[in-house]
Amino acid sequence: MPYNAALVAPMREEMVRMGAQELTTVPEVDAALGDQKGSMLVFINSVCGCAAGNARPALRLALQHSVKPQQVVTVFAGQDLEATSRARQYFADYQPSSPSIAMLRDGEVVHFVHRHMIEGRSPQLVAGELTKAFDKYYGVAV
């Protein structure tokens, strides 16, 4: 059962403030992820403070890096159930967990950050791993 909307509102706002587009319906997910071109990061948001409480600040830090995805979108696990389920169909090789992060390029998953890669790690550490992945997968080849 979804949490009270008032409880999760700040967690949604945190994502929007860092530039993420919220996807709350299946049509919105399909519009963003169907025939996806370029680089995109999908953040599976979560209420759980054990991991999501570090994941959101980590992403905010990482997005200050010079190399970053062209687009950031987010769905909220446990809240927007259908939208989250639909988004996960676009990276069905990966087992669901939340929070988690899928990095896409032209519709293909190039890197996936599972919940267990976030738990117990500081936002700075997670951000460092994310920026390495940004450089590797979204950096300009020279």
Next chain:
Amino acid sequence: MSHRLSGQPLHTDRHELHGITVVLDTVSDATYVGRFDSQDERGVHLLDVGVFDPTTGTREAYLRRSVQFGIRIDRPAITLDPSEVARVTPLGQIEL
């Protein structure tokens, strides 16, 4: 303010491993991967648990697959008697 929430675990009264995905090995050589919930007189409680099936390959291969692709949930929850538990290691600290 959302910043008040970020980085602040919501469950400060729980076991230090609460919410952490762990590998639990038993004295009888079974391996489970799941989210540590709590420990009490009944045992260790894991949620969203993957169960290593030795007929499908090695433990190392199972853990490697879990690290890369995530944990396939075989059981929503299990409780293990403390006497059965050989070791509990965060999945993020497993070296493969």
